[in-house]
Amino acid sequence: MSELILQGKEISFKSLEKDFYREACEWGRGAMRDLLEGLDRKIKKERDKSKYRNRGLRKTSIKTLMGEVEFSRTIYEIKGDAEGGKKHIYLLDEILGFDNIGQISSNLAEIIVNNACMTSYKDSAKNVSELTGQTISHTGAWNVIQKSGKKAREIEDRETELYLQDKLASGDKEVKILFEEADGVHIRVRGKNRRNSRGKEMKVAMFHEGWEKVGKNRYELHNKKVICGFERAGEFADKKEAQVSKVYNADEIETRIYNSDGAKWIDESHRRSTFST
DSSP: OHHHHHTTOOOOHHHHHHHHHHHHHHHHHHHHHHHHHHHHHHHHHHSOTTTEEEEEEEEEEEEETTEEEEEEEEEEEETTOTTSSOOEEOHHHHHHTOOOBTTBOHHHHHHHHHHHTTSOHHHHHHHHHHHSSOOOOHHHHHHHHHHHHHHHHHHHHHHHHHHHTTOSOOOOBOOSEEEEEEEEEEEEEEOTTSSOEEEEEEEEEEEESOEEEEETTEEEETTOEEEEEOSOHHHHHHHHHHHHHHHBOGGGOOEEEEEOOOOHHHHHHHHTOSSOO
């Protein structure tokens, strides 16, 4: 690069920035590959060989903020599996706690989801491709949104089930008063033929601890949490209560103050609350 400057070649800071960013991403991909493969070799050497049988290397790849990282990792067969039959795992994945969306890293998926909340899938894909070392199509962005939503739904459903069984670990936050608001938002939903559309109400509930001053004549809700969904009133109420229980120590809440337009599903949600109002 310095030779081009000395030779009087026409360059700009904009082009320099892009070139350095591209090279930095390329270096980062190589460094991550080396680190992952080195860690995999260490795991293979130190594993419990009486339990984990080496079944060789498998190539894989993960789409990251720096671009696609290709690497190899060892697959193991678990000996003496209690369920019978053969079970195979990647110890590297288990130790690092990979939380990917398919082959999309959780960091990249988060950026895609945040962009899609503000603009179209097409523009989201364009923004992500320009701001990261990874190229993604609008269809790829759509797939990430669908898989992320499904994953979030599964987590919520599991937490709600545990709550109803009185097995969900209660939060340790203690407040005397909890404020709640609820409303319905009507959304136009396209039909399967992409022509017909109909209105559908999305239920939205929010709880917070009051208001805090953040500037001159400016206030924000303190510790605001929002829950939304298309479930029936009772199911939605249970999901909301599970999220409240996950954050707060229910025994310490003395008063819950509700604000709503009195819609039927909101009244049912209030009645199903586990705390007195």
